[in-house]
């Protein structure tokens with residue numbers, strides 16, 4: 057344990073900010089130095105919680121033994137030992153041990169995969185170090201770091217807050233209370249409980265609004281969250297509704313089979329059979345019929361699916377999402393950044409009496425403004441143009457930077473585009489700041505839909521030497537305007553209809569349109585949201601292009617083929633949204649042309665909502681609150697909804713959606729926290745890829761179950777039949793254990809690596825209520841079970857009649873089971889297509905598995921030690937031929953069954 061100079065027992069909330077700063081030996085303005093950080097990182101370790109604390113190796117291995125079947129096996133092991141059957145007893149104990157180890161390894165792998173994926177969504181923190189603001193990985197935070205928090209962040213460590221503005225934090229991760237708590241920096245009595253320490257922000261909680269700064273007082277396991285983690289030993293759960301259902305199913309089955317085995321034993325005794333023989337038979341029945349490997353195989357399949365999705369840039373945060381993805385019927389996607397590139401370029405600047413084109417592309421400020429004839433025009437050609445460009449550039453929080461000729465923007469792309477167009481016209485950021493220094497800001501928010509700033513304008517005559525600049529959604533800016541500006545700077549009354557018509561015209565071309573406005577002001581004028589309406593003068597409209605993502609149209613089309621409808625949700629104008637929707641092919645599917653705006657939605661009565669939203673393809677000017685209503689409405693129309701979101705306010709909708717999807721790049725931590733899946737590339741096409749993988753996972757699960765159940769049923773029935781008819785057991789318990797253990801790993805597991813079948817995205821989504829096995833598959837399972845029983849029984853009797861020993865006849869039956877399973881494995885690679893169509897080499901693992909199994913069978917058949925241990929005996933070529941003949945016949949029957957089902 058690192059020794060700490062800053063004991064974690066100190067009540068930092070009971071100290072004043074400057075005292076905490078002194079205590080942690082940091083500088084309140086410049087933060088820690090790099091040397092201090094390195095030293096502290098070495099001393100305190102990274103800011104991360106230790107993996108699955110409290111569960112030691114032994115506990116985890118022992119957990120594998122917690123299964124009714126294992127209890128039976130252990131009891132059987134002890135009893136056989138007492139009866140003097142030492143080899144059998146050793147085999148049983150050996151199998152239990154191997155089973156526990158395999159289970160443990162598989163579980164650890166799945167957990168590690170889940171953990172690894174989670175860390176792919178790396179969180180960042182803003183800190184002040186060496187006097188500079190920097191973004192660092194949250195894992196690198198150390199006590200004493202000065203940290204900045206803002207809405208959307210997940211608090212990365214325990215922080216004593218010092219400066220804050222309207223900071224509210226959702227502390228549900230810590231206290232369970234989901235209403236956000238208002239914070240302030242006052243000193244508190246040291247005895248105040250955690251939930252009431254309003255001058256602290258704790259690791260794992262979420263900033264829902266406002267911003268703040270403070271000092272990190274504890275990291276990693278020393279945080280309050282670390283404490284809880286330590287107490288609860290928060291082991292990651294790998295359970296999903298499906299695994300739970302299967303676990304329940306296999307538990308009920310286990311109990312049922314155990315009762316049956318006990319009954320068999322009792323009836324056999326009553327009928328006067330030998331107790332040892334009956335005991336052996338009962339054990340064989342239990343071991344053979346219980347599908348003990350099923351839940352583990354399902355978890356592994358899900359984990360493999362998750363890893364495949366991660367490779368395609370969709371990181372699953374909650375395992376059940378893998379299942380749900382396969383049933384998704386509607387994807388509601390954001391427009392900006394998900395369906396489009398979020399790389400904006402202003403193409404047209406419209407003023408009340410002029411219209412200017414803009415050349416150049418991307419964020420490189422090379423290009424000019426030109427008139428209708430293509431002749432370049434300087435910014436001061438028109439006062440309206442000049443002020444529109446100035447408003448766009450000064451009422452702006454983005455920055456342009458040049459990385460060796462590659463221009464990038466820091467901040468919002470919409471604002472970046474407005475900086476670039478102003479720079480093209482000679483009004484670069486430096487010049488603009490020199491002309492107009494900012495005094496106050498009303499920040500942009502999705503609810504407000506505009507931003508306004510107050511500037512000092514030294515060029516204007518005193519006392520009106522200030523100017524208010526605003527930019528935002530056209531309707532919102534028009535609400536603030538009373539007049540409009542002409543080229544010569546004269547102000548005329550606002551012609552609202554004409555401006556709206558111009559804006560609609562630009563939006564109809566798929567351009568995102570923002571309006572700009574100004575107002576000269578004096579020092580006495582009030583600058584606030586309430587004072588703005590009606591007072592501004594419209595200077596122009598800036599229309600920017602945000603091209604659709606290259607893969608978007610193909611992904612939308614693929615979704616449509618897969619029976620999934622795609623809807624666009626955007627804060628943008630209806631006309632812009634519709635034009636982009638048209639470009640990515642989102643309109644017209646199932647006659648969905650309809651566009652609903654947030655206002656339309658608000659006006660709809662609740663009972664009409666599900667029907668109305670189901671008919672719409674585009675939802676424009678939507679607020680985050682309305683997204684929640686929308687998800688609910690679509691769900692009550694019977695849909696399984698995947699919904700994207702990136703803001704703090706999107707969290708409720710993401711939680712409500714069947715699959716909440718957050719953006720890895722642009723998304724806030726709050727959104728990621730609420731989401732089931734995070735797209736590391738923010739791309740719509742990734743959702744489509746994840747759905748495809750989700751369907752593949754489900755297919756493989758179904759294939760595995762269809763493959764594995766006949767073995768259990770077949771083995772169970774063979775034993776039962778032997779007991780009922782009072783015949784010798786065709787397979788012994790230890791042999792059944794051999795079949796079950798080796799085939800599950802060498803054969804069954806290979807199905808989980810099965811690639812997706814062609815046409816997987818040409819089927820409709822899976823009904824979430826539909827059982828995993830359809831009636832047709834159940835019939836097939838029973839068919840194969842019957843084939844196994846009849847085949848092995850017949851072979852066993854044939855060999856005995858042919859003069860073979862009991863050991864030889866049993867070896868034949870044992871090998872028959874395995875060979876039929878291997879044939880059936882190849883068949884199960886597709887549930888509908890014939891085996892020879894699948895392509896033998898499309899899953900190399902199958903070949904590996906079958907080869908390993910074949911070697912195993914030769915070993916158990918011919919190796920003398922194994923003969924002794926498993927009561928087997930070498931068999932000759934004729935027997936193998938009979939085994940193969942039966943297996944081929946069984947394969948043929950399954951192929952016919954597939955064919956008949958395809959026809960019917």
Ligand SMILES: Nc1ncnc2c1ncn2[C@@H]1O[C@H](COP(=O)(O)OP(=O)(O)OP(=O)(O)O)[C@@H](O)[C@H]1O
Nearest residue numbers: 390391392500502505506507527528529626627628
């Ligand atoms: N930085 C900004 N300053 C002023 N107004 C803006 C700014 N960004 C966007 N707007 C205006 O507010 C509207 C809503 O923006 P919002 O960010 O909520 O959604 P969006 O980015 O258009 O769409 P999406 O929901 O698809 O991401 C935009 O259509 C635009 O008119």
